[in-house]
Amino acid sequence: MKRDLRPPADRDLPPGRLSQRREHLVDELLTMGRETVGGASRRRPGRRWVALVLAPAAALALAAGAYAIITPPAEDVVNGIGCYAEGRTDSDGAFVGADGRDPVEVCAEIWEDGAMVQGVRQAPPLVACVAPEGDGVSVFPGDPGICQRLGMSPLPQGYRHAAARFAAMREELVRRTHLDAPQNCMGVDDARAITREVLDAHGLTAWSIEVGPAPEGEGRECVSLAFDPRARTVTLLRAVEY
Amino acid sequence: MRHLSDRELWDLAGRGDESAFGELFGRHARAVYNFCFRRTADWAAAEDLVSVVFLQAWRVRGIPLERDSALPWLLGVAMNVLRDHHRSLRRFRHALERMPPPLDAPDIADDVAGRIDDERAMRRLLGIVTLLDQRDQDVLLCSWSGLSYEEAAVVLDVPVGTVRSRLSRAKARLRELASTNGHSLGEAPALSGAIVEPVQEVDGT
Numbered sequence: 447m448k449r450d451l452r453p454p455a456d457r458d459l460p461p462g463r464l465s466q467r468r469e470h471l472v473d474e475l476l477t478m479g480r481e482t483v484g485g486a487s488r489r490r491p492g493r494r495w496v497a498l499v500l501a502p503a504a505a506l507a508l509a510a511g512a513y514a515i516i517t518p519p520a521e522d523v524v525n526g527i528g529c530y531a532e533g534r535t536d537s538d539g540a541f542v543g544a545d546g547r548d549p550v551e552v553c554a555e556i557w558e559d560g561a562m563v564q565g566v567r568q569a570p571p572l573v574a575c576v577a578p579e580g581d582g583v584s585v586f587p588g589d590p591g592i593c594q595r596l597g598m599s600p601l602p603q604g605y606r607h608a609a610a611r612f613a614a615m616r617e618e619l620v621r622r623t624h625l626d627a628p629q630n631c632m633g634v635d636d637a638r639a640i641t642r643e644v645l646d647a648h649g650l651t652a653w654s655i656e657v658g659p660a661p662e663g664e665g666r667e668c669v670s671l672a673f674d675p676r677a678r679t680v681t682l683l684r685a686v687e688y
Numbered sequence: 689m690r691h692l693s694d695r696e697l698w699d700l701a702g703r704g705d706e707s708a709f710g711e712l713f714g715r716h717a718r719a720v721y722n723f724c725f726r727r728t729a730d731w732a733a734a735e736d737l738v739s740v741v742f743l744q745a746w747r748v749r750g751i752p753l754e755r756d757s758a759l760p761w762l763l764g765v766a767m768n769v770l771r772d773h774h775r776s777l778r779r780f781r782h783a784l785e786r787m788p789p790p791l792d793a794p795d796i797a798d799d800v801a802g803r804i805d806d807e808r809a810m811r812r813l814l815g816i817v818t819l820l821d822q823r824d825q826d827v828l829l830c831s832w833s834g835l836s837y838e839e840a841a842v843v844l845d846v847p848v849g850t851v852r853s854r855l856s857r858a859k860a861r862l863r864e865l866a867s868t869n870g871h872s873l874g875e876a877p878a879l880s881g882a883i884v885e886p887v888q889e890v891d892g893t
Contacts, residue, residue: 453725453726453809453810453813453832454725454805454806454809454810456718456719456722457721457722457725457731457802457803457806458718459717459718459721459735459738460735460790460799462790463735463790464714464717464718466787466788466790467713467717467735467738467739467787468710468713468714468717469710470739470786470787470788471709471710471713471739471742471743472706472707472709472710473786474739474743474783474786475706475709475743475746476706525703526700526703540692541692541696541700541705541708542696542699543699543703582703620751620752662779663775663779670747670748670749670751671751672704672749673703683747683748685744685747685748
């Protein structure tokens with residue numbers, strides 16, 4: 447009789463279903479990302495300006511037989527740091543948030559912790575690069591020419607200031623909106639007002655606020671935040687609280 | 689690649705890294721699966737609800753994780769999803785319809801029979817538990833998952849002291865039900881060991 451008072455013992459998901467569900471989840475997230483944040487990503491302040499100004503320069507360089515790589519603005523690439531174990535983008539790596547420190551220093555610490563390559567506790571010479579369409583910084587072991595060989599450019603000027611400012615804004619915004627607890631709820635109007643205030647306070651006046659599509663279902667509507675530095679946008683994602 | 693903590697994976701997911709979120713799924717899907725089963729008594733529904741919980745959690749991925757483990761937070765999302773799991777399943781029905789059919793794995797008769805037995809036993813247990821106040825049911829659900837008081841407080845979004853008092857109340861009420869309804873579940877001495885005790889005390893408050 448005693449066993450009746452206990453719920454049945456834990457079980458695994460049926461064979462093969464865990465990996466199948468995981469793949470399905472990631473596929474769905476890619477779709478959701480396009481549906482919610484993707485709309486905002488298409489509108490990129492500064493993109494048009496870059497295209498207009500740099501296109502003639504690129505054409506000139508190509509005519510001269512040279513190879514030009516467009517360097518994105520520092521504000522575009524503040525969305526994290528990828529530390530790679532080898533000088534190629536498909537090597538193993540560790541990915542960390544950016545906080546305004548030199549990305550080479552950040553990755554060197556990970557190397558020195560022995561976390562990059564088993565048995566290696568000394569960082570090799572590291573180089574920070576940014577991809578033309580990337581939104582973060584990639585740090586590779588290698589010589590200074592590695593960025594160009596990988597089709598990337600060196601860290602743009604002003605990166606550390608831009609990364610520190612973005613990180614501080616994000617931190618304050620999350621704190622002010624009290625969305626750091628799973629069951630806190632803030633509506634669109636309040637979240638929009640606070641977001642605008644925080645963005646402006648951090649000098650990010652060119653950033654815009656997008657509001658995601660209306661959720662299905664009935665109930666109290668709560669928002670969460672999604673950041674897109676390339677689009678200079680904070681998106682308020684709407685969901686119905688159960 | 690080094691082992692990333694839940695917090696690091698959550699941070700990556702917050703910046704749109706779907707594969708990091710997939711890794712969190714791999715770590716915690718089993719616990720969420722069993723959590724959902726204990727409220728639904730239906731393994732198939734619990735499996736779909738695992739997907740729903742993670743799809744819902746993705747929508748609030750911009751919120752920093754305050755603890756090292758993402759599990760209490762995910763179970764908090766699950767708790768909300770389970771408030772009306774039929775509606776939750778309807779809400780994500782399009783995503784669930786895109787789930788490929790199960791792999792052609794051979795059925796293991798013992799496993800199938802065991803799952804049917806589980807569902808029957810869970811329905812019987814829920815028949816008693818659902819007589820409790822909803823908040824007491826919730827705290828019991830946390831205790832069945834082996835959560836500490838502190839973790840249960842995160843799941844339920846209440847202070848640790850509230851978890852203690854609700855658990856105490858749930859225990860007393862269960863004893864009362866067990867002794868009065870003549871049900872085969874009503875062996876009071878087993879309650880404290882079988883249902884209530886799995887919540888581990890972590891502080892002295």
